[in-house]
Amino acid sequence: MPAPLSRPVFRGAVIGLGMMGRHHARLLQDTPGVGFAGAVDPAGDQHGAVRDADRVFTSTAELLAAGVPDFAILALPTEEHLSGARELAEAGVHLLIEKPLASTAAEAREIVAACERAGVHGAVGHVERCNPALVELRRRVRAGQLGEVFLIATERVGPFPNRIRDVGVVKDLATHDLDLVRWIGGAPIAQLAAQTQHRMGRDHEDLVLVTGSLESAVSFNIIVDWLSPAKVRRTRVLGELGMLVADTLTADLTFYENGDVASEWDATRSLRGVSEGDATRYALARREPLLVEHEGFLDLLAGHPDPAVVTLQEGLETVICAEAVLESAAGGRSVSPRLDPLAA
Ligand SMILES: NC(=O)c1ccc[n+]([C@@H]2O[C@H](COP(=O)([O-])OP(=O)(O)OC[C@H]3O[C@@H](n4cnc5c(N)ncnc54)[C@H](O)[C@@H]3O)[C@@H](O)[C@H]2O)c1
Incomplete structure (x- = not known):
């Protein structure tokens, strides 16, 4: 595990407020030193995960119009990872993408390419590595x-x-x-x-x-x-x-x-x-594995030399x-x- 590092306050959003997204939203709202930019789900906040109802958006375009976050956590159904990742990477948003990276290797490669083109960081949420x-x-x-x-x-x-x-x-x-x-x-x-x-x-x-x-x-x-x-x-x-x-x-x-x-x-x-x-x-x-996963990703954004993240390349290979x-x-x-x- 890398040594703790003081980091700037990054503002993050959650895309998809289902079974996983609601936990990511909880942590973004509760973790000191992290800003919560909002959450996107066309079905709304079905699990009551977001405290401020004004921070729930029904599309990524709406979220971006309200202010581009530093990073987004993609907790969409796996077959929607590619479209979600493309839209956010093109807007310059760093991405933590739930596992598996995509539903096919071809889509996973496109995600890797989209992040490289946009010059944004990407990591994959293989949270078992944080157990x-x-x-x-x-x-x-x-x-x-x-x-x-x-x-x-x-x-x-x-x-x-x-x-x-x-x-x-x-x-x-x-x-x-x-x-x-x-x-x-x-x-x-x-x-x-x-x-x-x-x-x-x-x-x-x-x-x-x-x-x-x-x-x-x-x-x-x-x-x-x-x-x-x-x-x-x-x-x-x-x-x-x-x-x-x-x-x-x-x-x-x-x-x-x-x-x-x-x-x-x-x-x-x-x-x-x-x-x-x-x-x-x-x-x-x-410690809660998902929180440890977030910390590794924030270390990556902060330029830590050896952040504990699963790289996009590793996610693709899986x-x-x-x-x-x-x-x-x-x-x-x-x-x-x-x-x-x-x-x-
Ligand atoms: N790391 C883990 O251990 C773990 C565990 C469960 C799921 N997952 C992964 O998390 C991802 C989500 O799984 P889940 O179980 O939370 O699914 P889920 O079906 O509970 O939630 C998905 C949510 O995304 C929303 N959604 C669909 N299209 C959307 C769009 N275009 N924009 C915004 N929101 C949209 C849906 O309305 C739903 O609320 C999957 O990739 C899954 O593999 C990871």
Whole structure:
């Protein structure tokens, strides 16, 4: 995490006041040192997220006419990210865009290009990177606590949230995991094989299994669905010295150490593999992930040399990987995502 920095007061707006937008609006109104320029939603403020009704606009044009904000947080349905990003970037507004960056890699590339053309900063709201359990897990992995890492396994299952209309579980949810495995593992995804299922009668898939490897040869496994009657959010990293398990619903992190209790079986240790050792649950400071995400973005705007943000390029590569997952599932074969953005 970069050191705290004194920043100018930036004025921000929220575009889309739905399930995510209302939380962004709450934070912009409550965070000291941040100005709230207003929020845009053609459906109005259905969740009562904005305290001053004069700050709710029904179009981005209206918001811009009332005064161009320094930045905007895009919390629109994913298929509307591109049109929203274009309009605001052209007005010179810096953008924090909810994940996934866009519903297709082609649209994600257009967003990257629009921001570059306009010379505005952009970042993607992969908020799981701000979950305290995952931040600490990654810090410990990088510090060598597990020795060589063998496997990163994530599980993100639960009931279907009815509001999702425009994408399937791969782009809506598994994009969290595709981002996480490469962020924790520290290397891009080299290849993957996936299976999907359609059980709810929607156009899009509602279950996905992905197995693959990073360029560093670390293996990964992802299970995501909208079919389970209980919500599970778990990331497990296995290495030569033990295993770290993060529960991102409760922000708990536990270390399961390999056992080193000597026994008469030592002669056959290589056949038996590891044994169970001590388990330690760490006490963590549990800051709100979305607030931490905002702080990273504000650091970017303030010119911090190493802001904790997910770059547009990383957001694009995650959408490319999501498309590789769908391609693999449709074709029944392994796919190597083509991460060069110019190679489309
Ligand atoms: N980071 C996370 O963990 C996380 C969680 C949920 C959703 N999301 C992402 O956030 C985005 C929004 O998801 P949501 O669950 O809040 O959806 P939602 O449907 O609850 O909200 C979207 C809102 O956008 C409004 N809207 C539609 N068109 C608009 C336009 N042109 N201008 C302004 N507002 C418009 C809708 O009226 C609605 O209120 C999606 O990209 C989704 O993937 C991220």
